[in-house]
Amino acid sequence: MIETADMLIRGIGFMGIVVSVAGPILFLVVLRPALSVTGEEGLNQEIGRRIARTCLASGLLLASATAGAVFFVGAAVTREGASLWDLALLKRVLLETAHGNILLLRMAGGIGMVLLFRFIALSPASPRLWGAATFAAFLTLATFPLSGHAAALPTREVLAMTVDGLHLFGVATWIGGLFHLRLLLGSLARDPVTIATAVRRFSPFALASAGLLIATGLINALQYVGSLTALLVTPYGLTLTAKLVLLIPLLTFGAVNFLILRPALQHTKQHDDDPLLRRLTTTMQGELGLGLVILLLVGALTALPYPVEDSPGTSDLAPVFSRLTPRWPHFSSPTAKQVWEQKLAQKGTPNPIRSADAIAYAEFNHHWAGAFVLVMGLLSLLHAFRPRLAWGRAWPLTLIGLSIFLFFRNDPGVWPLGPISFWQSLTIVHVLQHRLYVVLVAALGIVEWLGQTGRIRRTWWTYIFPGICVIGSLMLFLHAHGGLERADSLTHIQHVVIGTLGLSAGVSRWLELRVQGEDRLYGRLWGLSVTLLGLFLFLFFREQ
Amino acid sequence: MTGTLILLTLAMPAGLAAHSTLVRSQPPAGATLTTPPGEIILWFNERLERQFHAVTVTDGQGRTIPTQNPHVDRADPTKLTVTVEPLPPGVYLVRWRVLSRDGHVAEGAFSFSIQP
Numbered sequence: 264m265i266e267t268a269d270m271l272i273r274g275i276g277f278m279g280i281v282v283s284v285a286g287p288i289l290f291l292v293v294l295r296p297a298l299s300v301t302g303e304e305g306l307n308q309e310i311g312r313r314i315a316r317t318c319l320a321s322g323l324l325l326a327s328a329t330a331g332a333v334f335f336v337g338a339a340v341t342r343e344g345a346s347l348w349d350l351a352l353l354k355r356v357l358l359e360t361a362h363g364n365i366l367l368l369r370m371a372g373g374i375g376m377v378l379l380f381r382f383i384a385l386s387p388a389s390p391r392l393w394g395a396a397t398f399a400a401f402l403t404l405a406t407f408p409l410s411g412h413a414a415a416l417p418t419r420e421v422l423a424m425t426v427d428g429l430h431l432f433g434v435a436t437w438i439g440g441l442f443h444l445r446l447l448l449g450s451l452a453r454d455p456v457t458i459a460t461a462v463r464r465f466s467p468f469a470l471a472s473a474g475l476l477i478a479t480g481l482i483n484a485l486q487y488v489g490s491l492t493a494l495l496v497t498p499y500g501l502t503l504t505a506k507l508v509l510l511i512p513l514l515t516f517g518a519v520n521f522l523i524l525r526p527a528l529q530h531t532k533q534h535d536d537d538p539l540l541r542r543l544t545t546t547m548q549g550e551l552g553l554g555l556v557i558l559l560l561v562g563a564l565t566a567l568p569y570p571v572e573d574s575p576g577t578s579d580l581a582p583v584f585s586r587l588t589p590r591w592p593h594f595s596s597p598t599a600k601q602v603w604e605q606k607l608a609q610k611g612t613p614n615p616i617r618s619a620d621a622i623a624y625a626e627f628n629h630h631w632a633g634a635f636v637l638v639m640g641l642l643s644l645l646h647a648f649r650p651r652l653a654w655g656r657a658w659p660l661t662l663i664g665l666s667i668f669l670f671f672r673n674d675p676g677v678w679p680l681g682p683i684s685f686w687q688s689l690t691i692v693h694v695l696q697h698r699l700y701v702v703l704v705a706a707l708g709i710v711e712w713l714g715q716t717g718r719i720r721r722t723w724w725t726y727i728f729p730g731i732c733v734i735g736s737l738m739l740f741l742h743a744h745g746g747l748e749r750a751d752s753l754t755h756i757q758h759v760v761i762g763t764l765g766l767s768a769g770v771s772r773w774l775e776l777r778v779q780g781e782d783r784l785y786g787r788l789w790g791l792s793v794t795l796l797g798l799f800l801f802l803f804f805r806e807q
Numbered sequence: 808m809t810g811t812l813i814l815l816t817l818a819m820p821a822g823l824a825a826h827s828t829l830v831r832s833q834p835p836a837g838a839t840l841t842t843p844p845g846e847i848i849l850w851f852n853e854r855l856e857r858q859f860h861a862v863t864v865t866d867g868q869g870r871t872i873p874t875q876n877p878h879v880d881r882a883d884p885t886k887l888t889v890t891v892e893p894l895p896p897g898v899y900l901v902r903w904r905v906l907s908r909d910g911h912v913a914e915g916a917f918s919f920s921i922q923p
């Protein structure tokens with residue numbers, strides 16, 4: 264759990280810095296000059312104020328995430344014993360380590376930005392305040408490469424930190440800029456000409472940033488991963504692979520914006536019901552959503568050990584991939600009683616080995632849980648292609664079926680199939696966790712079903728489901744990683760495949776909800792992702 | 808998501824990651840020495856912080872051997888040295904734990920023996 268929280272805090276920190284740095288750049292370099300030409304001083308100030316307010320929030324987010332990061336370092340160094348709330352220890356981490364010093368500087372930078380942007384929000388025309396805020400933002404950005412993997416490299420660390428810094432700068436100008444622009448789009452919706460100007464000015468900028476990002480990203484990848492095998496079998500490499508997979512739709516959204524919507528926008532004179540503007544808003548949202556998901560994934564990447572020391576020949580890939588072949592699932596499994604009795608018999612032995620029955624039992628669970636997911640995906644696809652058919656709308660019901668299946672099969676030792684009573688089972692932490700997940704799956708199924716059939720109104724709660732998709736999938740990138748060893752690589756590969764499909768499902772479902780039936784593409788993508796996920800679990804899943 | 812929930816629901820708790828790895832040591836892992844070492848030196852693949860490192864040495868009976876002056880080298884921050892008192896023949900286990908410059912903690916162990 265602590266690893267997931269660490270990953271999220273890192274991801275949130277990246278979001279904080281990226282948005283904070285992008286604000287002044289977008290305003291000073293892209294928007295203000297464009298709007299000054301058209302003589303819109305009042306509008307200029309209003310945009311400056313809005314950007315400053317957003318940066319104020321992101322600075323606050325960054326300072327809080329950094330405080331969280333200090334706790335995680337504290338937690339890591341006190342793994343044996345001392346309390347996490349040991350303030351003297353946290354003070355030592357902050358003051359006596361180079362890493363802590365940098366985090367302290369980042370926190371100060373975050374707080375400094377909050378103050379400066381607060382002043383800018385009051386007087387958005389002050390060049391001095393903008394200058395100071397830009398300086399603070401860049402200084403704070405520089406703390407990231409100074410505290411990351413690059414800083415710990417034994418050689419060429421200066422080069423690595425420079426490349427890392429440029430990479431982060433590229434992320435800021437592209438994804439951070441997009442974030443501000445999307446917010447501005449909402450508030451400027453009645454002024455399509457300004458929007459067209461802003462988007463036209465921003466697009467080449469985003470393109471250059473994407474170029475910088477890819478170039479520096481590739482150098483980073485060579486630096487930390489080093490070989491194709493490491494890219495495909497280590498947790499770090501696989502997380503990077505997932506990042507590259509997500510980069511494909513991200514670039515596609517960017518290309519649609521740049522090549523299709525931007526030129527078309529030049530002719531727009533209509534008002535906020537302009538379909539072009541709405542399409543632009545959606546693709547921008549897609550681009551932005553994926554960008555933010557990638558930032559969370561990078562939270563995992565920077566939390567994982569990098570594999571460069573471990574660069575075996577590509578021939579090592581064969582045994583891993585040979586186990587990733589489809590296999591028809593079994594229709595029967597060992598009974599819960601058998602599995603439980605074997606487990607009991609092993610109790611007390613120094614290195615208990617998982618019995619063949621336990622493995623078969625677990626594989627059966629995954630395969631048939633996958634069947635539920637597959638049905639859900641197929642129904643979702645049906646719904647996306649033929650929305651009038653009632654069958655398609657029933658997809659959430661499969662979640663209820665799935666939760667019942669999991670409830671019975673999860674833990675062979677406990678009620679209802681095993682000897683441990685229901686109340687007793689709740690005192691076992693992992694059983695309790697499993698039961699909570701089961702309740703969550705069922706609750707999601709019921710709520711989605713009520714929403715789908717129009718019995719409850721779709722409001723903010725509809726985003727819980729895609730939100731859980733994204734967070735849960737991200738957790739898989741950290742789940743059960745075993746350091747540099749590749750012994751567990753089959754598990755990692757499976758987790759990354761499932762995690763990537765889960766991310767794709769989450770983002771497309773989120774977009775599907777945003778466009779509210781106007782564009783079926785996202786519903787189809789959601790259905791496809793869930794179908795592939797189900798198919799993978801059903802046919803490919805293997806226990807290590 | 809459902810895939811994730813399934814996995815989380817069916818899966819086991821997570822393990823710990825190894826970050827800095829021990830590249831080599833003096834005495835080397837598994838070595839058999841004829842003279843006791845005056846100090847134990849560890850080289851890692853990452854730069855270390857000067858604080859929050861620990862090296863403990865235990866003998867075959869699990870007794871802790873006193874060590875002194877553990878320190879990260881100023882010129883080579885990947886090198887951690889600890890002084891040990893003269894050791895009698897036997898098998899020794901060295902456990903290490905370090906904090907690297909990127910804020911990650913790693914730990915590990917190796918053994919060596921001294922012949923009579």
Ligand code: HEM
Nearest residue numbers: 277407408411412427431434477480481483484554557561
């Ligand atoms: C070809 C494309 C890309 C490659 C090969 C790549 C690769 C990498 C690598 C290897 C790292 C080093 C992580 C570490 O410190 O261990 C990194 C860092 C990072 N990447 Fe990328 N990346 C790419 C594109 C992107 C994109 C599109 C985004 C954002 C949407 C992004 C965001 C980041 C962030 C925020 C960091 C952390 C920087 C820091 O800690 O200073 N990258 N990338």
